[in-house]
Amino acid sequence: MKDRYKHLYTNTERKKYNNTSRKRVKLTKKQRVLARLSFGTLLIFVGIVLLGGAYRFVQDIIRGNDSDTEDTEEIIEVPALVGVAERFPDLPITEDFLSINEFSRPGIVLSSNPEYVVIHYTANPGSTAKQNRDYFEGLKDSHFTYASAQFVIGLEGEIEQCVPCNEIAYCSNSMNDNCISIEMCHPDEGGNFNDATYNNCVFLVAHLMNYYHMDMDHLIRHYDVTGKNCPKYFVEHPDRWDVFKDYVKEYRRKFKQEDE
Numbered sequence: 001m002k003d004r005y006k007h008l009y010t011n012t013e014r015k016k017y018n019n020t021s022r023k024r025v026k027l028t029k030k031q032r033v034l035a036r037l038s039f040g041t042l043l044i045f046v047g048i049v050l051l052g053g054a055y056r057f058v059q060d061i062i063r064g065n066d067s068d069t070e071d072t073e074e075i076i077e078v079p080a081l082v083g084v085a086e087r088f089p090d091l092p093i094t095e096d097f098l099s100i101n102e103f104s105r106p107g108i109v110l111s112s113n114p115e116y117v118v119i120h121y122t123a124n125p126g127s128t129a130k131q132n133r134d135y136f137e138g139l140k141d142s143h144f145t146y147a148s149a150q151f152v153i154g155l156e157g158e159i160e161q162c163v164p165c166n167e168i169a170y171c172s173n174s175m176n177d178n179c180i181s182i183e184m185c186h187p188d189e190g191g192n193f194n195d196a197t198y199n200n201c202v203f204l205v206a207h208l209m210n211y212y213h214m215d216m217d218h219l220i221r222h223y224d225v226t227g228k229n230c231p232k233y234f235v236e237h238p239d240r241w242d243v244f245k246d247y248v249k250e251y252r253r254k255f256k257q258e259d260e
């Protein structure tokens with residue numbers, strides 16, 4: 001090749017090369033844009049899936065991972081529970097409210113719905129629901145102590161309601177402004193319960209917990225609040241306490257189905 005053409009050749013070759021190179025660059029840009037778009041979409045998709053998983057994970061933790069528990073910790077506001085006897089006609093409930101007084105019924109309305117049910121025993125063997133209710137009433141005159149409960153369940157399953165559900169009773173110490181307290185009567189010092197008392201307590205607790213959408217672990221013993229030996233039988237026989245809670249759980253399910 002003559003020298004004077006050499007320059008021309010080189011230029012042409014360079015141009016050729018540059019052309020291909022530019023073409024290749026153009027293609028790469030397109031691909032990059034496409035790749036970025038696809039990658040971006042993928043990232044968003046993965047993000048949504050991960051966020052969804054994380055949300056479910058956190059929800060599971062909040063629910064205590066108990067898939068058998070049908071209720072959540074989510075607070076569901078319901079109207080104050082009044083007229084319990086009419087609402088649960090399958091139970092022998094007598095509305096026999098105490099007089100408003102400093103020692104057993106201060107008349108303080110709870111600031112929100114009760115969140116717990118606390119179980120007690122009367123520690124007064126052989127006494128009836130009415131006798132325990134009257135003892136609370138008598139405190140307004142005797143000033144002997146501060147004591148009461150929303151409900152007392154007697155030896156024949158009879159239920160005395162002493163204080164409305166959304167009012168404070170003096171029964172469960174630090175939990176008083178956040179719970180419904182239930183006293184269970186018992187025939188003897190051992191503190192075990194008659195079937196009638198036991199069964200109606202299961203039914204009442206199941207109804208109340210369903211009404212307030214309480215989580216199952218919000219059913220506790222007085223013992224769980226203060227360490228007091230109350231209710232004696234369920235503190236000394238924790239396995240029987242577990243059985244009691246299982247019955248409540250079973251009847252909550254049953255009553256819920258009946259309501260649907």
Ligand SMILES: [Zn+2]
Pocket residue numbers: 119120121171222230231
């Ligand atoms: Zn107690």
